[in-house]
Amino acid sequence: MWQVYSFSVLILIVVFSTYCSTVNETVFVNATKSKLKILGIFGFLGKSHFDVFKPLLEELARRGHEVTVVSYFPRTDDAKAKEPLPNYKDINLVDPEIDVYVNIVDLKQISQSLFFYMEELNILMAEVTCNTSLRHPAITELIRSDEKFDVILTENFNTDCFLGFIHRFKVPYLAFSSHQIMPWTNNDMGNEDNPSYIPIYFFGFIRPMNFLDRITNTVGLFLYKAAYEYWFRSVHQVIANEVFGSDLPKLQKLAQQSSALLVNTHSSLFGSRPQLPNVVEIGGIHIPSKINSLPKDLTEFLDSAHDGALFFSLGSLIKSTTMPKEKLDAILKVFSSIPRKVIWKWETDELPHKMDN
Structure with missing residues (x-):
């Protein structure tokens, strides 16, 4: 058997x-x-x-x-x-x-x-x-x-x-x-x-x-x-x-x-x-062979990223809005200083500091 x-x-x-x-x-x-x-x-x-x-x-x-x-x-x-x-x-x-x-x-x-x-x-x-x-x-x-x-x-x-x-x-x-x-x-x-x-x-x-x-x-x-x-x-x-x-x-x-x-x-x-x-x-086994289209707003945002884009995510478990202020300020300072567009998984409608990119 x-x-x-x-x-x-x-x-x-x-x-x-x-x-x-x-x-x-x-x-x-x-x-x-x-x-x-x-x-x-x-x-x-x-x-x-x-x-x-x-x-x-x-x-x-x-x-x-x-x-x-x-x-x-x-x-x-x-x-x-x-x-x-x-x-x-x-x-x-x-x-x-x-x-x-x-x-x-x-x-x-x-x-x-x-x-x-x-x-x-x-x-x-x-x-x-x-x-x-x-x-x-x-x-x-x-x-x-x-x-x-x-x-x-x-x-x-x-x-x-x-x-x-x-x-x-x-x-x-x-x-x-x-x-x-x-x-x-x-x-x-x-x-x-x-x-x-x-x-x-x-x-x-x-x-x-x-x-x-x-x-x-x-x-x-x-x-x-x-x-x-x-x-x-x-x-x-x-x-x-x-x-x-x-x-x-x-x-x-x-x-x-x-x-x-x-x-x-x-x-x-x-x-x-x-x-x-x-x-x-088996790294990457979850990546689909057929990629779905991005939402229209993200597509337009990335199409305008002539200097490239940066995707920042701490995963689905971590709530980014709970990040200590000093660490958040340091990250935002770096992100705002680079020419690239930034996409960040954030749980509220607005970041504490406005970023043009």
Whole structure:
């Protein structure tokens, strides 16, 4: 039985690798023409994360696979009308009382302490995600159902509580990361993460690191891994056991069963590093092959940018209007001094200071 499952996973890896090998054209190759029943589990409330996975999930459905997707971001009515995908099924986790993570990070509250990001990842995101998503009635119904799947796709981020589905359905799984690999993930995959020359995700060190950076990087890597194993996982294990049953294996053991890890990075941006064969960079997978036209006002604005344009965005999670005044003034001063047109994701109608460009 597991030989069949492993063969199915191999097919998917080939499919994903082929998908990532082209820039301007999406090409899928499925040598056996088999149709797989795929379960996608994406319980994190961050829209920017799901936007990375969505194009691949939809493409799998276009290729004839039966795709069931658990998320907070079901296909919209407009998307369904534009392109019906009858074998793409949403299990909708949307709750009117729970907001998805868009414009929620207040920059004034961000500290530079070593464990600030761990606190945010665990308390704000992971525990809320596990408690909210896993206790949703739709999740309960899925767990109790007689559904059968060939493979599971799920996000690798700040919790393993959703890996209970691996135990529930007894199938192999592939993990996705919408950004650089988290420090604890390398342990689970057996992937190289030597802190002497590989900067960890949270510090922003630039290679080559100096001696002090390497010391900080080494200590930070140890502390982050320890915090995840003995703080995050211990809490999430309790929640997962309540949902999936007391016979659920340790989450770490389930995490180590990943057949592959697909990472939204590329060496041209993040530098080269040794990777296992089943750790595959898929940077840019969310970029569509067909680009929609820009709104008229943006088109006119960019057409008039004879000296070029600069696009500045802190992402969908961060609320730019919460930026501390001294930092905002410094950025606006630089932007106003350059000849280029500037496009900035800003949450109110006007900037504090008028800029001609």
